[in-house]
Amino acid sequence: MIELAGLTKRYGEKVAVNHLTFTVRPGVVTGFLGPNGAGKSTTMRMILGLDHPTAGDVRIDGKHYDQLKDPMKYIGALLEAKAWHGGRSAFNHLLCLAQANGIPKQRVHEVLDTVGLTAVARKKAKGFSLGMGQRLGIAGALLGDPRILMFDEPVNGLDPEGIHWIRNLMKTLAAQGRTVFVSSHLMSEMALTAEHLVVIGQGRLLADTSMADFIAQNSRSSVRIRTPQRERLLDVLHGAGITVVEAGSGAFEVDGGKPERIGELAAQHQIVLHELSTQQASLEEAFMRLTAESVEYHAHSDPAAERQLGVPPDEVWGRGNGWRKG
Amino acid sequence: MAATQVIRSEWTKIRSVASTLWTLSLAVVVTIALGMLISALSKNEFDNLDEAGRLSFDPTFISFAGMSLGQLAMIVFGVLVVSNEYSTGMIRTSLAAVPQRATFLFSKIAVAALLALVVGLATSFAAFFLGQAMLGDLRADLGDPGVLRAVIGGGLYMTLIAMFSMGVAAMLRSPMLSLGILMPFFFLISNILGNVSATKKVGQYLPDQAGSKIMQVVTPIDDDTPYGPWGGLGIMALWVIAALVGGYVTLKRRDA
Numbered sequence: 001m002i003e004l005a006g007l008t009k010r011y012g013e014k015v016a017v018n019h020l021t022f023t024v025r026p027g028v029v030t031g032f033l034g035p036n037g038a039g040k041s042t043t044m045r046m047i048l049g050l051d052h053p054t055a056g057d058v059r060i061d062g063k064h065y066d067q068l069k070d071p072m073k074y075i076g077a078l079l080e081a082k083a084w085h086g087g088r089s090a091f092n093h094l095l096c097l098a099q100a101n102g103i104p105k106q107r108v109h110e111v112l113d114t115v116g117l118t119a120v121a122r123k124k125a126k127g128f129s130l131g132m133g134q135r136l137g138i139a140g141a142l143l144g145d146p147r148i149l150m151f152d153e154p155v156n157g158l159d160p161e162g163i164h165w166i167r168n169l170m171k172t173l174a175a176q177g178r179t180v181f182v183s184s185h186l187m188s189e190m191a192l193t194a195e196h197l198v199v200i201g202q203g204r205l206l207a208d209t210s211m212a213d214f215i216a217q218n219s220r221s222s223v224r225i226r227t228p229q230r231e232r233l234l235d236v237l238h239g240a241g242i243t244v245v246e247a248g249s250g251a252f253e254v255d256g257g258k259p260e261r262i263g264e265l266a267a268q269h270q271i272v273l274h275e276l277s278t279q280q281a282s283l284e285e286a287f288m289r290l291t292a293e294s295v296e297y298h299a300h301s302d303p304a305a306e307r308q309l310g311v312p313p314d315e316v317w318g319r320g321n322g323w324r325k326g
Numbered sequence: 327m328a329a330t331q332v333i334r335s336e337w338t339k340i341r342s343v344a345s346t347l348w349t350l351s352l353a354v355v356v357t358i359a360l361g362m363l364i365s366a367l368s369k370n371e372f373d374n375l376d377e378a379g380r381l382s383f384d385p386t387f388i389s390f391a392g393m394s395l396g397q398l399a400m401i402v403f404g405v406l407v408v409s410n411e412y413s414t415g416m417i418r419t420s421l422a423a424v425p426q427r428a429t430f431l432f433s434k435i436a437v438a439a440l441l442a443l444v445v446g447l448a449t450s451f452a453a454f455f456l457g458q459a460m461l462g463d464l465r466a467d468l469g470d471p472g473v474l475r476a477v478i479g480g481g482l483y484m485t486l487i488a489m490f491s492m493g494v495a496a497m498l499r500s501p502m503l504s505l506g507i508l509m510p511f512f513f514l515i516s517n518i519l520g521n522v523s524a525t526k527k528v529g530q531y532l533p534d535q536a537g538s539k540i541m542q543v544v545t546p547i548d549d550d551t552p553y554g555p556w557g558g559l560g561i562m563a564l565w566v567i568a569a570l571v572g573g574y575v576t577l578k579r580r581d582a
Contacts, residue, residue: 049425050418051581066425070331077422083415085343092342100335100423102328140419 001026001179002047002075002148006056009042009203016042018203019056024181026147029174031194031211032183035291039203040183041080044152048077060148070101075148076141082133086126090117090136093125094143103144111139131162138169148179155189167193187287191215201291218286223257226250226275227266236269237262251275332424332433340407340437349403350441353484354449357396361453364391365460372464384544385466386476389457393480393541394513396449397487397534400442401508404491407438408573409501421582431496431577435570439489446484450477472543475555479540482559487512489566490533496573537562 002024009017017039024030034040045051047058049065060068060075068074084093094108112118115135120128125136134154141149151170155163170193174180184190190197190211197214199207207214224247227233237244237254242262247253254262259276266273340346368388375383411417424430454477458465466473495504512534519529529535530551539551539558553561 045418045581048418048422050421052579068425071425072423079418079422083419085339085410085414085416087343087345088339089342092338096335096338096342097419097423099338100332100420102331 001061002150002181003059003062004043004047004056005058007043007046007053007058008055009039009046009051010054016203017046017053020200020203020205021056022198022205022208024148024179024198025196026179027174027177028195029170029180029182029193030196030198031190032181032198032200033187033190033287034183034185034200034206036185038185038200038291040185040200041152042203043200044077044079044150044181044183047150048075048079070103070144072097072101072103072144072146074144074146075150076144076146077150078134078137078141078152078154080152084125084136084140087124089122090125090128090139091121093136094139097140098143101144107143107145111142114142115139130157131159134158134162134166138166146178149173149181151180151182153183153185155184155186163189187284188282191283199287199290206290214286215283218281218283218290220281220286221256222279222281223254223259223262224275224277224279225252225254225262225273227271227273229271232269233266233271236265236271240265253279329429329433332429333437335423336434336437339434340441343410345406345410346403346441349399349406350445353396353399353403354445354452356399357390357392357449357484358453358456360392360395361389361457362392362460365389365457369461369464378547382544382546383464384542384546385458385461385464386454386473386543387541388461389454390450390476390480390541392453393483393538394517397484398509398513400446400484400488401491401512402505403442404438404488405495405501405504405508407434408492408495409499409504412499413501417582427577428574431574432570435489435492438492439485442488443481443485446488447478447481449484450480453480466543470543472555476541476543479555479559483537483540483562486537486559486562486566487534490562490569493566493569493571493573497569497576499576531561533562533565536565 004020004022007017007020008015020039020043032040032043042051046053047060047065058065065071065075088096090112091108094111095105097103098105098108109118112121115138117132117135117139120132125133128136134157138151138154141151149170151166154166154170158166170180170182174195182190182193195211197207197209197211198205209217225233230250234244234252240261242254242257244252244254259278263273263276266276365385365388368383372380372383411420420430421427424433454468454473468474468477491504491508494508495501498504498507516529516532516534519525520532520535521529536553536558539553540555542555551558
């Protein structure tokens with residue numbers, strides 16, 4: 001369990017992490033989602049005690065990171081790629097970490113085997129590909145057989161096979177009852193792996209919810225209809241109090257409508273339908289909408305920044321059309 | 327977190343990178359070879375010396391002449407041991423494994439300093455015996471007064487210069503910046519400040535100027551240095567402590 005309470009990190013004037021409060025619970029994969037620069041890596045570094053919080057507190061199983069005896073046995077972390085000495089072999093890299101935490105040497109061989117690096121264990125790490133590097137980082141995280149695992153953008157730059165491997169690994173680890181906390185800037189990636197979701201934007205908490213709830217709340221569904229009898233159908237739907245919008249190429253859409261109801265109405269009036277389908281807005285769109293709101297909120301709350309940019313706030317974020325008229 | 331675990335870990339780290347081997351080898355070879363060369367040249371020049379020169383002729387100190395250059399390799403060793411962590415990104419992994427920053431830094435420095443001491447003592451004894459062999463009739467004996475102290479002192483000097491570099495590297499983090507300051511300082515600036523009469527009063531308290539006093543057996547004529555061999559080494563040790571404290575405070579306060 002990882003508990004953040006009002007965690008804040010300020011670099012001079014800039015607030016990288018702004019009063020984050022949430023809990024990462026065991027037994028599920030918790031996705032930590034936010035656009036690039038949202039403060040995900042900074043938050044993870046504070047969890048590990050690498051960066052000092054400006055304010056607030058973060059605890060692992062109730063303790064501060066530096067109070068953990070042999071911390072790698074509690075929490076294993078994959079930080080941003082390449083946090084090792086390239087001149088050292090994979091084996092020696094893992095061995096020095098194991099020794100620092102009183103982990104037996106045998107375990108080094110085990111994790112090398114788990115991540116599939118046994119064949120190159122004696123090779124210098126600087127010759128490793130991005131994927132092999134990620135595997136070495138994950139081997140380090142697994143070394144202490146910890147109850148909590150934290151991965152910062154683990155699939156970044158990996159090939160499909162590597163991505164598949166990491167997804168399965170995370171699910172397996174969570175199924176073993178471990179706490180898995182994984183960051184990403186891709187909603188689609190999270191939708192495949194995470195059961196719980198923490199979304200941040202500009203360092204602020206935007207959502208802390210189960211993936212199912214997030215999907216239910218954010219996926220706007222609509223019904224798409226095509227018919228050769230356009231005018232008749234429009235009249236019927238209008239008569240039934242259903243609002244219809246043009247969707248281009250001769251199709252209509254009904255926001256939040258039920259396909260059953262529309263299909264029955266069409267049948268009653270003997271209207272031919274060429275298409276009747278439910279459209280789901282993608283989660284990626286929902287995520288963009290959520291983080292865009294945070295960006296807007298931030299901009300409007302800080303008029304000084306807008307004055308510096310010399311354009312009205314609406315135009316900063318591309319919503320205004322005024323500049324086109326000029 | 328047991329310190330013994332961290333010391334074992336740091337020993338694995340230091341023995342598993344190539345820079346350890348080549349910096350220390352270079353320190354050994356340069357110190358001994360240059361010492362032998364200068365000893366041989368000094369023997370040939372002895373007959374041309376005046377009375378004062380002959381009286382202050384110090385065969386022990388001459389055999390350590392290679393240290394002026396060999397210490398630069400020791401500085402590189404000390405700098406790389408610490409700053410490699412930062413330049414490679416390893417520091418984040420290291421501090422996640424050992425969050426107690428004092429334990430981390432001082433275990434690292436203890437391991438590196440012990441290795442430097444072993445190499446430094448071996449170098450110092452080898453430089454002495456091989457240098458004396460070059461000096462022929464003019465040679466000093468290990469049993470002569472002050473000679474053993476000077477030879478052991480040579481090993482301590484090399485250790486302390488490496489430790490000072492570790493402290494500076496912990497403060498500056500960047501290997502290029504650390505070497506860019508330490509190398510010219512110890513190769514040129516300190517020598518100039520310590521030998522020009524206008525700056526000598528201050529220059530003689532610089533770490534290498536004070537520390538190298540331990541390797542002198544014969545006091546030069548007109549020498550008015552206000553400290554003895556151990557006093558000089560003590561001054562150097564104070565510099566080392568200051569650098570290490572500075573390095574620790576930097577590590578403690580800053581984000582990794």
